[in-house]
Structure formats: C-alpha cells, structure tokens
Amino acid sequence: MGLGLVLSIVAGGAAFFLASQGSTKAAEVPMKTVVVATQQIDARTIIASDMLVERSVPDDPTVEQAVVSVSTYSSRHRSMSLCRTPKGSS
Numbered sequence: 001m002g003l004g005l006v007l008s009i010v011a012g013g014a015a016f017f018l019a020s021q022g023s024t025k026a027a028e029v030p031m032k033t034v035v036v037a038t039q040q041i042d043a044r045t046i047i048a049s050d051m052l053v054e055r056s057v058p059d060d061p062t063v064e065q066a067v068v069s070v071s072t073y074s075s076r077h078r079s080m081s082l083c084r085t086p087k088g089s090s
Contacts, residue, residue: 049071052070
C-alpha cells in the first residue's frame, strides 16, 4: 500500500511537471478580412456602403466566398447574403 501511494504521488508530480512545461504561446489562427453588415438590413433594401464594415475573422470554409472589401462591393453582389456582425464584436 505504501509503495502504491508513493508511485501515485510521483506519477502525479511528473504529470504536473510535464503539463506545466508546455508552450504558453497560443497557436496563431489565420485571419481573413470580410465585409459584414453594421445594422439590420431588411429584404429588398438597396445596400449602401455605410451599412457595411470590414472585419477580421478566422479564415475557414464558411467565409471562402465572402465579400472581402467594401470598396469592391458592387451591384453584382447585391443579391448575395451578408452576415450581421455579432453583438459585442469589434
């Protein structure tokens, strides 16, 4: 019983030591600039550039076809769905 207790303490200490030696630097996430709405935009509303803003979001397949610049937004994008900036995002 004494040997089991000693071995469990040593194993716990070793696990703690190894876990604390890990890198404290977080992995960098690739980001992509996309255009999002700054306000609720009702259906069939003509979208003006002051209703849009560019935001940096994590790059993943959901933003693959997103509009990437307010200045390049044109009439060919007016039928495209835009996502609303989540509350609390900056």
